[in-house]
Amino acid sequence: MQDFETLLIETRGDVGLITLNRPKALNALNSTVMRELTQALRSFDADPQVGAIVLTGSEKAFAAGADIKEMQPVNFVDAYLDDLLGGWEAIAATRKPIIAAVSGYALGGGCELAMMCDFIIAAENAKFGQPEITLGVIPGMGGSQRLTRAVGKAKAMDLVLTGRMMDAAEAERAGLVARIVSTERLLDEALEAAAKIASFSRVAVLMAKDAVNRADELTLAEGLRLERRLFQSLFATADQKEGMAAFMEKRKPDFNNR
Numbered sequence: 001m002q003d004f005e006t007l008l009i010e011t012r013g014d015v016g017l018i019t020l021n022r023p024k025a026l027n028a029l030n031s032t033v034m035r036e037l038t039q040a041l042r043s044f045d046a047d048p049q050v051g052a053i054v055l056t057g058s059e060k061a062f063a064a065g066a067d068i069k070e071m072q073p074v075n076f077v078d079a080y081l082d083d084l085l086g087g088w089e090a091i092a093a094t095r096k097p098i099i100a101a102v103s104g105y106a107l108g109g110g111c112e113l114a115m116m117c118d119f120i121i122a123a124e125n126a127k128f129g130q131p132e133i134t135l136g137v138i139p140g141m142g143g144s145q146r147l148t149r150a151v152g153k154a155k156a157m158d159l160v161l162t163g164r165m166m167d168a169a170e171a172e173r174a175g176l177v178a179r180i181v182s183t184e185r186l187l188d189e190a191l192e193a194a195a196k197i198a199s200f201s202r203v204a205v206l207m208a209k210d211a212v213n214r215a216d217e218l219t220l221a222e223g224l225r226l227e228r229r230l231f232q233s234l235f236a237t238a239d240q241k242e243g244m245a246a247f248m249e250k251r252k253p254d255f256n257n258r
């Protein structure tokens, strides 16, 4: 993969690791980050060696929001015609699972980027918030929608209307964060979780992600039908035969993603 200006990219075994790398701006998300992150995720999605992805930032900031310096001079016509921030939705279209490993600030677009990932592992020092209201705007990368689905209307309204931050413990209680770990353990914990996911049948993993994501969009009846059809279709894979045979034979499965 090519060198990026705003990201560090590496693979650890079958896990793709992306580190946001604009330390002087607390990883503020400008259009270069958006373009490069989209490109990096597409490459990992297409790479047969990669089974899961971890996205992280620095200890002080996962990302302190969309880049205010870049947005400040924008006018309405350009924002509308250029679909300002619309490109970020490509991140959520990634098919392989992405774990956000969040330390420090995840504010505004930073919180929204973490929520585009499949789940969030937070360090004890993590702080989440949607402070856009303090700048005279509102969330624009999905905060009003994904945060509300994650934590419910009451807390989403509280955060979006007051612009206050919540710490990792509150974010976990509210259902935004899957687990909290020490700051030192954050990356290892996220990489271990990603490696575990990457060790399973790739077809089953992608279908599991798809099925859970559809829960936000479908009625219960539609969602249950989709889940059942996906489940049934997995019986056409060699990995289902292998997984169940391995259980019966009391050995570890050897999945081949077929």
Ligand SMILES: CC(C)=CC(=O)SCCNC(=O)CCNC(=O)[C@H](O)C(C)(C)COP(=O)(O)OP(=O)(O)OC[C@H]1O[C@@H](n2cnc3c(N)ncnc32)[C@H](O)[C@@H]1OP(=O)(O)O
Residues within 6 Å of the ligand: 024, 025, 026, 028, 029, 064, 065, 066, 067, 068, 069, 085, 105, 107, 108, 109, 110, 112, 131, 132, 135, 137, 138, 139, 140, 141
């Ligand atoms: C998606 C949409 C629609 C909108 C958004 O995301 S708007 C942005 C929302 N985020 C914020 O409003 C947070 C802005 N940042 C802060 O409030 C503070 O930086 C902090 C509380 C996160 C940290 O404060 P601290 O005093 O520790 O650090 P600073 O000196 O303030 O920052 C260091 C350095 O980073 C630049 N910075 C921080 N955040 C952003 C940002 N979102 N965009 C652009 N630049 C940012 C900050 O200006 C400073 O740079 P300089 O040293 O060059 O001044």
